[in-house]
Amino acid sequence: MKGKIKVIGTGPGNLDHITPAVKEAIEKSEVVVGYKTYLGLIEDLIEGKEIISNGMKQEIDRCTMAVKRAREGAIVVVISGGDAGVYGLAGLVLELLEEEEMDSVEILPGVTSATACASLLGAPLIHDFAVISLSNLLTDADLIRTRLELAARGDFVTVLYNPKSKKRTELFFETSEIFLKHRKPETPVGLVKEGYRQGQTVKIVRLDELSSEVWVDMTTTIIIGNSSTICKRGKMITPRGYLKKYTV
Ligand code: SAH
DSSP: OOSEEEEEEOBSSSGGGSOHHHHHHHHHOSEEEEOHHHHHHTGGGSTTSEEEOOOTTOHHHHHHHHHHHHHTTOEEEEEESBOTTSSSSHHHHHHHSOGGGGGGEEEOOOOOHHHHHHHHHEETTSSOEEEEEOOOSSSOHHHHHHHHHHHHHTTOEEEEESOOOSSOOHHHHHHHHHHHHHSOTTOEEEEEESTTSTTOEEEEEEGGGGGGOTTOOTTEEEEEOOTTOEEETTEEEOOOSHHHHHOO
8 A cells, every 4th residue: 555544533513523633634645535524524624635525325435436546545534423443444344455555544443423412411420421323224123122231231321323304203213211210200311412412412311201302313322321320410420429529
């Protein structure tokens, strides 16, 4: 490989939450590969560069093009939202490379939706948490159900990515049922739509109200509290246990 590939995540939305290293990688790149929505959010940074962009379902085409351009000698950035290593393109790029090309790729961290959305809700991820995508495009729905069941049983705070689309609504409603079997109905659940983007919505509801929040969509992240998560003045808090252990 004559060029280089950097797989990067641009954070949740606006440029305030992009890391300096990711910004620099974009500035130094010649070719920018990514899904239209993410490129739109960083349009000022990519002006004048060669852009390879197509629809959401063409990830293989996009990453194959990225590898091709890097083989030809270009400095390429492949862009995901959030962190490229969390339901992003870092895995696919590595899978497509030949073994001897592995040294030509660099993966840079970004702010993922779980932590970005947690910051808007308060401090819900202070204790052990699980992250589950409800998208069954690439994962068998029964496996997702098993993971939900085990996360609920294990009392993990649970972050849901890809919670519901126009066509895929079933697992969203099932998730409420599964968690209600193991957690109190009043368990706080945080919902963030378009976090750190225009149109941001932040809401905290009870677990038994979650299934009524039909506006939840693919730009939303959901955080279900564990058995000790509380709500204080509109902030979700999962206590780490300091106060219980060190004060009377
Ligand atoms: N690589 C990304 C995740 C891609 S999966 C990351 O690290 O964040 C896409 C899912 O991420 C969406 O369905 C949604 O659940 C979540 N998401 C992405 N951007 C978001 C935002 N600005 N606000 C809330 N959720 C977001």
